[in-house]
Amino acid sequence: MDIADLRDRILKQDRRALARAITLVESGRADHRAQAAELLEALRGHGQEAIRIGLSGTPGVGKSTFIESFGMMLTAQGLRVAVLAVDPSSARSGGSILGDKTRMEQLSRDPNAFIRPSPSRSHLGGVARRTREAIALCEAAGFDVVLIETVGVGQSETVVSEMSDLFLLLLAPGGGDELQGVKRGIMEMADIILVNKADGDLLPAAKRTCADYAGALRLLRKRPQDPEGFPKAMTVSALREDGLNTAWEEMCKLADWRRETGHWEARRAAQAEYWFFEEVRQALLARLERGPVKAALREYGAQVARGEITPALAADAVLKLLGEDEGKT
Known part of the structure; x- marks a missing residue:
């Protein structure tokens, strides 16, 4: 594989080259790993710094519907959006359905969007092992926003916070009371909690759930990386596209504050160190x-x-x- 040519095509925002590069970094073959490392080093410092948004939530909460509606809203504003969707792998066969592009039919046809489903391959934490490298490739290809959709397995799904700038937790109406909200784990990682399906008959339940979790967030310990009012809970309807603009405004407000106060760069530096140690651990396990x-x-x-x-x-x-x-x- 001509790494120099692949690098140039990625920097020219060639979607086929990006897809091929992600396939390369996800490969476990020794020669492919060497080529992937060479490619990532060649791309280091190029492209742009995207807003990395991690998105988690239990199965059936509407993650794919939210991402499609949210992504379409962003592309309508002229932004380029990449979606890295991690699909659970079978514990028996090891296979994955990888049906996220089918669910996001409109977004998958948008020229300003790129959707890449990847199997988790039993990697814990709701993400695939090479998702962080795929994020770096998307940034090199000039995407403004990178959405990382996790498997959706529950409260232990926190690894995505180690590769994202903002972490959204999607909840369904009636998903728990205030006591459920103060449970440690994923709640401590969330920057914004979005109660989805706030429409029709579920609207009253969505408002109650949002109020419960807003109260729970006030009981959690204050984090240094949060301005006043964060983390916060909000209601959205991905189906009706209600609340999406407001949610995006809050995300931008939080991102701007973290950049101005130095938390943005400090967090990315800490994440790079985390993944260095993770690579060492994985190499030892491979032995x-x-x-x-x-x-x-x-x-x-x-x-x-x-x-x-x-x-x-x-x-x-x-x-x-x-x-x-x-x-x-």
């Missing part, structure tokens, strides 16, 4: 799948299953073998 360590892992696993050795002793033996293997290399 468990190679050579004599892999064979030992299976053997000790069988012994643990037969009750011949405790899990703690077996783990200690494998770690010692890993250290010996490292000494040889």
